Amino acid sequence: MEDNNLDIKFLLLEKLNLIEELSFIEAKKHEFETNDIVTATRIITLIQNGIVTPSLLGKKLNISRQAIHKSINNLCEKGYLCLDDETSNKKNKQINITKKGNELLVCRKEVMNKVENTIKKNIGQEEFTKLKELLSKKWD
Template identity: 45%
Template sequence: MSICFLSLETSKVFNQLILKHIEEVGYEGISMSSLLIFPYLQKSDKQSISTLAKELNQSRQATHKSIKKLKELDYIKLVQEKNKKEINISLTKKGNALLEEANSFIEKLQSQLTKIVGKKELEQFIENQNIIFDYLNSKLD
């Protein structure tokens, strides 16, 4: 399996496991595409739909559709700053709770993976993934 395909499949499985877990603990209405939004909102308290769409490598329309659904489910709120056209997205209390639950689950998965491959090996894998990501990302410039 190529590194590209393996990375894609690994990411997909991680996201499926996270989605399954948050559904099991009672968070409803989250799709795979809307799940991908949460880490970006965690990174920045307020973000515009345009910026988020660029980071997700999605069209503004596709991002807006996910944002609309997350707002209806009370995971996010939209805030229009005074004298500015752009509307910013921010997590609600429910959205922050979902993110905390997902992060806790991710930590448990990482702990389980540490037991399987070893702490040093997992740390090296993460470091290598960061190096690969930075290198590939630099090719986009």
Template identity: 35%
Template sequence: MIGVNRLTSNSELQNLDLIDLLSERHILVRRISEKAWNDKSNIYISNSEWYIMARIYKKRPTISYVTKNVDISRQAIHKFIKNLSVKGLVKVQNVEYNKKEKCIELTALGNECYEQNAALKAQFEKKIAANISAEQVKVLKDILKLDWGL
């Protein structure tokens, strides 16, 4: 599964700077993760839709909150939310005391899909750890969690 649409060979990765390395690895793992889900499920969910679902999991944010906190255009977010709603993964409701605002939350099906995908990603992380070591995965996660001062 690791070789799914490999963007760059390992030898080509050696010449990339940090930003490009992060980008290449991000694209690769997202593509593999998306493929793993879509191979097992009859509900197609894009990476952008997963990104939105992750932001609303166990929450009921307003759509305007999501648009401010997700790095996708407002127009695209509305399209993704509509797609997620049509698939039965989210429900959009009016906000009490505010006629303009709408809030969004995962449906039972949306929660189930999100949790199943989290389990797939955990398996993927274990596979990575088997190749580079659990300690290296921990170090990488710790580094990514640090405040980079950017």
């Protein structure tokens, strides 16, 4: 079957799966759990970019309040995050990234650099640049 006949969702998922496979390989080399390099880094990256309360994080990820609290608690237990009282409102919790969480982000960055270099080798620098430009455009 030619790629021309496949819909955009399938093509993007196929490439995402490839990226995640490469990520798993690299995560093992850095002694992180394979699941953490994908799921934990999604949450930690959002926190790093300023989304620091559970409610905002849940909205951004489009998941329930219960699910985000479970995920945050799991990441706290693993030592990637810690919860602190917000300075302005003690009822609200602020999520902070720990040293171990930052180490995971460094690993993720290394993984993504290797993934991007692999893609560049396969499709060429010019096509890679075009691909990133297309994916960076607003779709909504």
